[in-house]
Amino acid sequence: MIIVLKPDATEQQITHLVKRVKALGLKPMISKGVERTIIGVIGEEDVLRVQPLEIFPGVEKVVPILAPYKLVSREFKPNGTVISLNSHAAVGGKPLVIMAGPCAVENYETLLAIAKSVKKAGATVLRGGAYKPRTSPYSFQGLEEEGLKYLKDVSKKVGMLTITELMDVRDLDLVERHVDIIQIGARNMQNFDLLKEVGLSKKPVLLKRGMASTIKEWLLSAEYILQNGNFNVMLCERGIRTFETDTRFTLDINAVPVIKGSSHLPVIVDPSHSTGRWGLVPAIAKAGIAAGADGLLIEVHNKPEEALCDGPQSILPDRFAKLMGELKRVARAVGRDL
Amino acid sequence: MIIVLKPDATEQQITHLVKRVKALGLKPMISKGVERTIIGVIGEEDVLRVQPLEIFPGVEKVVPILAPYKLVSREFKPNGTVISLNSHAAVGGKPLVIMAGPCAVENYETLLAIAKSVKKAGATVLRGGAYKPRTSPYSFQGLEEEGLKYLKDVSKKVGMLTITELMDVRDLDLVERHVDIIQIGARNMQNFDLLKEVGLSKKPVLLKRGMASTIKEWLLSAEYILQNGNFNVMLCERGIRTFETDTRFTLDINAVPVIKGSSHLPVIVDPSHSTGRWGLVPAIAKAGIAAGADGLLIEVHNKPEEALCDGPQSILPDRFAKLMGELKRVARAVGRDL
Amino acid sequence: MIIVLKPDATEQQITHLVKRVKALGLKPMISKGVERTIIGVIGEEDVLRVQPLEIFPGVEKVVPILAPYKLVSREFKPNGTVISLNSHAAVGGKPLVIMAGPCAVENYETLLAIAKSVKKAGATVLRGGAYKPRTSPYSFQGLEEEGLKYLKDVSKKVGMLTITELMDVRDLDLVERHVDIIQIGARNMQNFDLLKEVGLSKKPVLLKRGMASTIKEWLLSAEYILQNGNFNVMLCERGIRTFETDTRFTLDINAVPVIKGSSHLPVIVDPSHSTGRWGLVPAIAKAGIAAGADGLLIEVHNKPEEALCDGPQSILPDRFAKLMGELKRVARAVGRDL
């Protein structure tokens, strides 16, 4: 941590600061420049992070040197994490993982029909929401426990793994019993109590990026989960909020290589929510793979006209099957399998 | 709702759409223009809102006509809501309400000292966090139940009302028993299960705006609370996330008159979080009042150097007392009392 | 255009509006709903676009139906534009076009060395700034005419085409005489006098997206150029400004398929400015191609440590050569050549 002093900082103020830094068991290194004095602080930066040094008289700004996260960083674990889903599927290895299915679990028949088609096209994980975070209280809120059961039954029948969103700490047990991967949605990325609870779970967690969260904040939210003992976390880029209104969100494609550089956790791209328009899903799915993502989360519906949520961004099973062929070629071009 | 068709929409597609609209008990009105055909839909728009009409073949876009919220709208209730806090304090009337105190409850003595000073300066409500939503798991997470008790004891001693943040549905009972106003933080603005729970509470709720939430989404989150029966909701603008980095957030001052026009709920401005710098708090507090806010939420600390959170944005008791005098003059200039 | 009236709009107000619409030679279609009356306007929407109908008493909002641009739209020209650069190079066809070179032309020798290496690796167009739009007046401002001469001499020597940025209408003649493609930078995307002037030029124009411009505004800026007679415009996505600070800008990858859907103009992706970090350039270059871009604009420098601008985002000639091999594979995977 580096403390930059104001041009008119007094000797007394500097002495006061130095004393405080020493009291924390750290070593201050003073450099007096022509226009500014700076104090470099050596030692465990964490001790200082909680101290509001900006507020000390004479201080202009405080510059942290180290990244604020540890367990999720690539410095902590240089090799990429590979999360084993079952005996023949894993996230983060050479093969990509495709998760597909409807936005929400609507009924058994529809789920089964969609599951069969995405399984046939090559998807490994069936997605489907039982608890839906809806902007409006007047929108469909999900089938809850009934939806979880359909997910479990259908996935067993077709031979797929499952992922669903958990919104409320009180539903954790139920969700754990029914699905293979727990999704934390964008709106709950900083629901810290929820993060702590899934940190105690044994299930892999897919953590979506908050729509206005920086990559740093996203990694810190993942840190909450790892810190509680669950290292099986994958990060899902699903678009951030910008001024552009032609698409629902703006996929931050830069985030894929940035995360790959800063963290050992696998990265998933969601081309459905990040665009909000089914016609854009294929192009963005391919871009995600080309940028280095370890998998995709795609909304597929056999009757988008009747979908109870996110119809406009769901692609048809046929388009999905065709896309899988296209993705295979892009995957190979960048040294991955599908 | 208006459905705009593509230039090449076929008669068959139009018939298909019209049939669907009628099946929902609504009345379609077709207008054929030179370049486009449009269908105006008359009837309860809510029925249509959950239908993904954008996905129908031949449809270019769907334009909602009505605001998606009802109970929070000024059309629903033309007169502004006045929330009674006790026999002599209310939010939304002519007198402004000032809520002040430390970011977090740290210990009894500090809280008491700060409470005495803000009470003396004219604040009505004591703020202080017992559960703290911290970006990093390594930051101070709050005193929890102990903090709630300090809040209750101190407020009784000095004669103030209290506000604290609720983060987890499991803590609602405890929070309800100890404080007068329940705060829902920016990070939980779309934690819908939490909104539903406080909707069942009898306590007034202060709902902070999510840092990337539109005004429409914010009002829809409030709608969740009102819909469950709790009409005592006040909205708190606390800054949105933009590209500007000189301040922690960007206070959306426009939101104050926009909300006043669209909704009957009172509006509170938080000049501390929206700037992140104590030196900016007085100017922004005054601007908030001038723009029409019904109150302010301000962080005050007697030793910001030692504050366990948000020291850089807390003002000293003396500066707060001086600010109260300045605010009084601005309040009167815009026809309010303080 | 659709005019939505307020719930309390009077008959008199409606009559006033209808009269105005008719006076403009248009046909109003009134639909009275339960909660709102709407007026659909049939005829040339442009006539209405300049009328501030929102301001009429009784009007709640006005919803345009047609896109505000014409000449750049795919409706106007269903087939994609292919811009011929010379007898064997074109932008917008099956082969991709790679433009590479230093941020700024610094001196003859450096430019020559870089040009040789990018030409050898397969780039077709040499980029290099002679006029530099620098945020600070204290930064290197470019070699101006001398730089243009170096570009011309070097490109002839190595057999490449050239592109450089034009900032000032007074330099148009000089720039036209020396380079093959005129670049309009992000900061000048809405410098309308400059757009009008290059609209009169015969040279192809690469129009960068403004860092806070919507896709609609970008297309309208291109419309200025086409409207003056120059149809050889390519659009360059170079990152938009968002709240994320880990990268210099956020590449809006969604914009590639969006533009492909709305316009017939070719799209170029700039992975250098949109990331600001050389380590991210390869991943983003591949993503751009996978998403459907027609070409790339990449900063390459043989001594980035000594570059007079944008060193941190320039890749070395060796890395560029390796990248070209990787891009070839991705290009083929999506049906393009390189």
Next chain:
Amino acid sequence: MIIVLKPDATEQQITHLVKRVKALGLKPMISKGVERTIIGVIGEEDVLRVQPLEIFPGVEKVVPILAPYKLVSREFKPNGTVISLNSHAAVGGKPLVIMAGPCAVENYETLLAIAKSVKKAGATVLRGGAYKPRTSPYSFQGLEEEGLKYLKDVSKKVGMLTITELMDVRDLDLVERHVDIIQIGARNMQNFDLLKEVGLSKKPVLLKRGMASTIKEWLLSAEYILQNGNFNVMLCERGIRTFETDTRFTLDINAVPVIKGSSHLPVIVDPSHSTGRWGLVPAIAKAGIAAGADGLLIEVHNKPEEALCDGPQSILPDRFAKLMGELKRVARAVGRDL
């Protein structure tokens, strides 16, 4: 400037860096910490600013210590600048300056009528665009020279000063001859050639903030003007682009006290463009004054229904006159005159 090294930086890399820093006439100060080595650089930071030190092997990041601007900074000139407009009007002193008028000069009669009314209500400067930067080429582009003449004639007749926007360097002479204050619009904030030219003018300049420009970039654009000799610059906050769509832009009210702290230049607030809705103008105008602005720029039109641009954000002369009374009270409450 502080150079933070990577954890695995070698001695050789450090030596290489140190050599380079010394070669620039600066003094490196090395501090070896437990996890990182940092190098503080003492001396003229500007020398280093143009060096891409981030690119050196072993460097993790480079942190500037000093603000990148000089002449506009409050450190350079501790007292606020007061720009004299004529013998009895100045910007930056205790009295506020109100600039009002139509968006565009449309014809002599309309301009005269509006000028009379705003003058009577207390405005000092008449605004009106002769050259209009319009997003669409199909919108009204301004009366150009004819408009400048009307501005001059009308202002003489009613006894006001004038302000108009300059868009093209070729029009500078003409604009200088006709108006008192030259406005540089948001879209041209980084049109550096234009900034350099008005830097050579003797007329006061009002520099609007770019819609996606940080405060730092805005101050650097002002630095271009001061550096060329023109110190009579006022900064106009007119709203930045954010995700919020209920208003045209988001007024960054925080910018007012931030600029007051960092710079000696006067600040003007534009409540018309920053909201885009006439109903919000009064609240935001009052907020601007309460936050410390030195003046306002307000669009007023006597027939907004017929205005050729920006009708929806123009207020009527009567509302403006009433607003002036309200502003007077707020101005006094914060120690200013009107």
